[in-house]
Amino acid sequence: xxxxxxxxxxxxxxxxxxxxxxxxxxxxxxxxxxxxxxxxxxxxxxxxxxxxxxxxxxxxxxxxxxxxxxxxxxxxxxxxxxxxxxxxxxxxxxxxxxxxxxxxxxxxxxxxxxxxxxxxxxxxxxxxxxxxxxxxxxxxxxxxxxxxxxxxxxxxxxxxxxxxxxxxxxxxxxxxxxxxxxxxxxxxxxxxxxxxxxxxxxxxxxxxxxxxxxxxxxxxxxxxxxxxxxxxxxxxxxxxxxxxxxxxxxxxxxxxxxxxxxxxxxxxxxxxx
Amino acid sequence: xxxxxxxxxxxxxxxxxxxxxxxxxxxxxxxxxxxxxxxxxxxxxxxxxxxxxxxxxxxxxxxxxxxxxxxxxxxxxxxxxxxxxxxxxxxxxxxxxxxxxxxxxxxxxxxxxxxxxxxxxxxxxxxxxxxxxxxxxxxxxxxxxxxxxxxxxxxxxxxxxxxxxxxxxxxxxxxxxxxxxxxxxxxxxxxxxxxxxxxxxxxxxxxxxxxxxxxxxxxxxxxxxxxxxxxxxxxxxxxxxxxxxxxxxxxxxxxxxxxxxxxxxxxxxxxxxxxxxxxxxxxxxxxxxxxxxxxxxxxxxxxxxxxxxxxxxxxxxxxxxxxxxxxxxxxxxxxxxxxxxxxxxxxxxxxx
Numbered sequence: 001x002x003x004x005x006x007x008x009x010x011x012x013x014x015x016x017x018x019x020x021x022x023x024x025x026x027x028x029x030x031x032x033x034x035x036x037x038x039x040x041x042x043x044x045x046x047x048x049x050x051x052x053x054x055x056x057x058x059x060x061x062x063x064x065x066x067x068x069x070x071x072x073x074x075x076x077x078x079x080x081x082x083x084x085x086x087x088x089x090x091x092x093x094x095x096x097x098x099x100x101x102x103x104x105x106x107x108x109x110x111x112x113x114x115x116x117x118x119x120x121x122x123x124x125x126x127x128x129x130x131x132x133x134x135x136x137x138x139x140x141x142x143x144x145x146x147x148x149x150x151x152x153x154x155x156x157x158x159x160x161x162x163x164x165x166x167x168x169x170x171x172x173x174x175x176x177x178x179x180x181x182x183x184x185x186x187x188x189x190x191x192x193x194x195x196x197x198x199x200x201x202x203x204x205x206x207x208x209x210x211x212x213x214x215x216x217x218x219x220x221x222x223x224x225x226x227x228x229x230x231x232x233x234x235x236x237x238x239x240x241x242x243x244x245x246x247x248x249x250x251x252x253x254x255x256x257x258x259x260x261x262x263x264x265x266x267x268x269x270x271x272x273x
Numbered sequence: 274x275x276x277x278x279x280x281x282x283x284x285x286x287x288x289x290x291x292x293x294x295x296x297x298x299x300x301x302x303x304x305x306x307x308x309x310x311x312x313x314x315x316x317x318x319x320x321x322x323x324x325x326x327x328x329x330x331x332x333x334x335x336x337x338x339x340x341x342x343x344x345x346x347x348x349x350x351x352x353x354x355x356x357x358x359x360x361x362x363x364x365x366x367x368x369x370x371x372x373x374x375x376x377x378x379x380x381x382x383x384x385x386x387x388x389x390x391x392x393x394x395x396x397x398x399x400x401x402x403x404x405x406x407x408x409x410x411x412x413x414x415x416x417x418x419x420x421x422x423x424x425x426x427x428x429x430x431x432x433x434x435x436x437x438x439x440x441x442x443x444x445x446x447x448x449x450x451x452x453x454x455x456x457x458x459x460x461x462x463x464x465x466x467x468x469x470x471x472x473x474x475x476x477x478x479x480x481x482x483x484x485x486x487x488x489x490x491x492x493x494x495x496x497x498x499x500x501x502x503x504x505x506x507x508x509x510x511x512x513x514x515x516x517x518x519x520x521x522x523x524x525x526x527x528x529x530x531x532x533x534x535x536x537x538x539x540x541x542x543x544x545x546x547x548x549x550x551x552x553x554x555x556x557x558x559x560x561x562x563x564x565x566x567x568x569x570x571x572x573x574x575x576x577x578x579x580x581x582x583x584x585x586x587x588x589x590x591x592x593x594x595x596x597x598x599x600x601x602x603x604x605x606x607x608x609x610x611x612x613x614x615x616x617x618x619x620x621x622x623x624x625x
Contacts, residue, residue, distance in 0.1 A: 051462075066333070067462075068305075068464055069306075069307070070523055070577075073462060082330070083389055091401055125365060126355065127355055128378055129378060129407075129409050130351050130381055131381040133403075133409060134380055134404060137403035157408050158407050159409060161407055174402050174405075175403040260530065264527040264530040267571065268528070270571075272567050
């Protein structure tokens with residue numbers, strides 16, 4: 001029997017490999033933060049993590065609850081504000097990459113994080129746009145992960161720009177040359193985007209996942225790389241770092257709710273008089 | 274903009290909200306995620322304020338609580354946490370479906386740019402134009418065309434996307450410390466605080482502690498909102514609980530989870546609001562209730578350990594023009610020689 005890992009660990013470890021040393025990366029909470037920190041603790045020690053809360057050069061000691069909490073603010077190099085992050089940092093081209101979790105995505109990497117269902121008669125109101133539209137629009141590239149989201153032919157609501165209708169459409173709409181989603185990592189595999197058409201294709205399958213399982217989740221005729229690779233399993237070192245830094249990310253949201261709620265009740269009752 | 278010049282603006286949260294908040298007002302949270310003004314937020318609910326319009330960058334629990342309290346009916350927002358995941362129906366979900374609130378979806382950058390334009394007294398500001406293709410710009414909510422517009426760069430002729438400036442009627446802010454006049458000092462994540470506070474016509478400020486003005490004068494770089502913007506100063510320890518305040522306390526995760534769990538169901542949500550907002554008369558009573566309900570030790574576990582910033586040294590020689598022997602450093606003259614010189618040069622005028 002080889003290494004045993006959770007699906008979140010596989011996704012985070014694979015996402016971390018996308019970040020290069022000395023890059024500026026904008027990060028949100030959860031899987032994204034875990035991936036950024038893992039990269040810094042392994043192959044990219046000089047990567048600079050920033051969050052839209054106005055924090056640059058942070059060094060979180062555990063995975064934060066949100067992008068401005070005290071795990072992010074114990075020692076950082078530049079305290080600015082949210083306007084600065086989007087203008088003097090992002091708009092000036094300093095941001096090499098952004099990590100982003102996906103709710104709904106289409107074949108050209110356009111994303112929805114606002115509503116599931118018709119916005120006027122929705123079934124779920126998601127978190128909303130936050131900083132995603134500008135970060136995906138203007139960062140050097142976007143590294144996407146999806147663990148609870150879906151592939152759709154047409155988005156219910158268009159929150160963040162991928163490659164629009166494909167080809168050069170994104171750049172004709174004014175976004176920086178070369179920018180856009182570079183990779184999407186899901187619970188089944190890894191997708192990349194064709195250099196010319198900008199349509200996503202399957203590039204890697206996670207260990208043990210059959211191709212049909214991926215096709216079943218994608219509502220269009222999915223293109224597949226000529227040589228389909230297998231996603232590398234997380235190493236023992238990566239797992240040790242992740243389990244220490246981000247145990248709540250590693251276990252996934254469903255388990256987290258269950259386990260953490262039990263602990264919440266214990267914490268709130270143990271000292272009650 | 275009205276200038277608030279009273280030297281001592283200290284009052285209770287109850288007085289501040291009663292005096293400065295009118296039904297139908299618009300307001301902005303001048304903290305987002307971090308250091309949330311939750312004691313002031315609860316006072317809006319306790320006093321039954323109605324039909325307010327809220328601007329908020331990123332909400333955690335405050336938007337849901339205001340909706341449960343039926344305080345706001347219009348919401349301009351970029352992000353609202355769904356801590357319970359997609360399966361939980363949040364108070365925001367219910368309010369939207371039942372038509373009790375209308376929402377305007379913005380991005381963090383464009384929403385804060387609306388505040389920055391308003392703060393600077395400009396009618397509009399340019400924003401990153403790439404998002405013009407998205408539904409955030411294309412779909413219109415209750416603000417209609419009073420959000421985004423397309424103009425031409427007058428210098429190059431290129432197309433630009435701009436947002437309209439807004440000046441909310443008031444801002445709520447919580448900070449670490451302030452003086453009696455309202456010079457408010459905040460550190461940690463700065464997020465939207467400066468621009469949201471400066472955009473508002475007046476600022477209702479709560480703080481962990483009131484300090485002497487001398488403390489402010491030795492650390493003016495920490496002042497995020499100046500006294501002349503502030504109409505009320507509320508000293509309120511634990512005023513941001515269960516969010517965090519650096520140097521004072523961490524976020525209280527179990528308490529937050531308790532709210533998220535309660536908020537999923539209308540009956541338990543109402544019970545939560547009765548217990549934690551309506552029953553306590555003020556924040557002190559809320560904290561005392563917390564102690565009785567969960568034990569004082571539970572709350573004490575969230576108290577911050579110090580992580581001191583190296584103080585900035587604002588020192589200089591502080592020398593007067595006159596040296597220790599009473600001789601001017603710039604002229605080399607004593608006071609008597611100086612006055613004699615003025616006479617000799619004909620610079621002195623005879624009075625009557």
